[in-house]
Amino acid sequence: LIHLSLIDEDRYPTSLDGDDESKYQQLLDITQKEAIHWQSIEINLRGFEPALQLWDAIAGNSRLLLIASFNFYPHKLLPPDADISGSFGFFPADMVKDLYAIMEEEYNFDISNLEGQQIIAEIEKDGDDEVNPEAYELVRDKYFVTFRDAAEQGKSIVVLIEQ
Secondary structure, three states: OEEEEEEOHHHOOOOOOOOHHHHHHHHHHHHHHHOEEEEEEOOOHHHHHHHHHHHHHHOOOOOHHHHHHHEOOHHHOOOOOOOOOOOEEEEOHHHHHHHHHHHHHHOOOOOOOHHHHHHHHHHHHHOOOOOOHHHHHHHHHHHHHHHHHHHHHOOEEEEEEOO
16 A cells, blocks of 8 residues: 655654664654545555656656655655665655646646657666556556645645555
């Protein structure tokens, strides 16, 4: 399960004490208490990652969706290479607004056209997993709704992945 939640970034402190794992656990605790669960995506990582890569490639090819979904923290409370027991994805409110504007423009992109097939071929060339069109639509739709609602409310988004 991939959980997408909305939160005000100021619910997180600007500094935390302890090692990476204890900081991670503090972030999880704050998220559990303060965030509003918005969407869940029931999909395995072999379907999720290529679908997210495809949506990222269509919506600007910034790699931000992929990086921030797995390994980004409010107020940079942990380094990118943090030694933690899970993943923690975070999109600050400003990033949410910017990404949503692009998502809105590209939402109806047809992945069956030539450009779409070229993007899929590029993703599949680099990875071990194939892009599943149904998985892509599921991820695109859940991210789109979450980013739309977060942008409207001025909220940040937390992505937690159960493994």
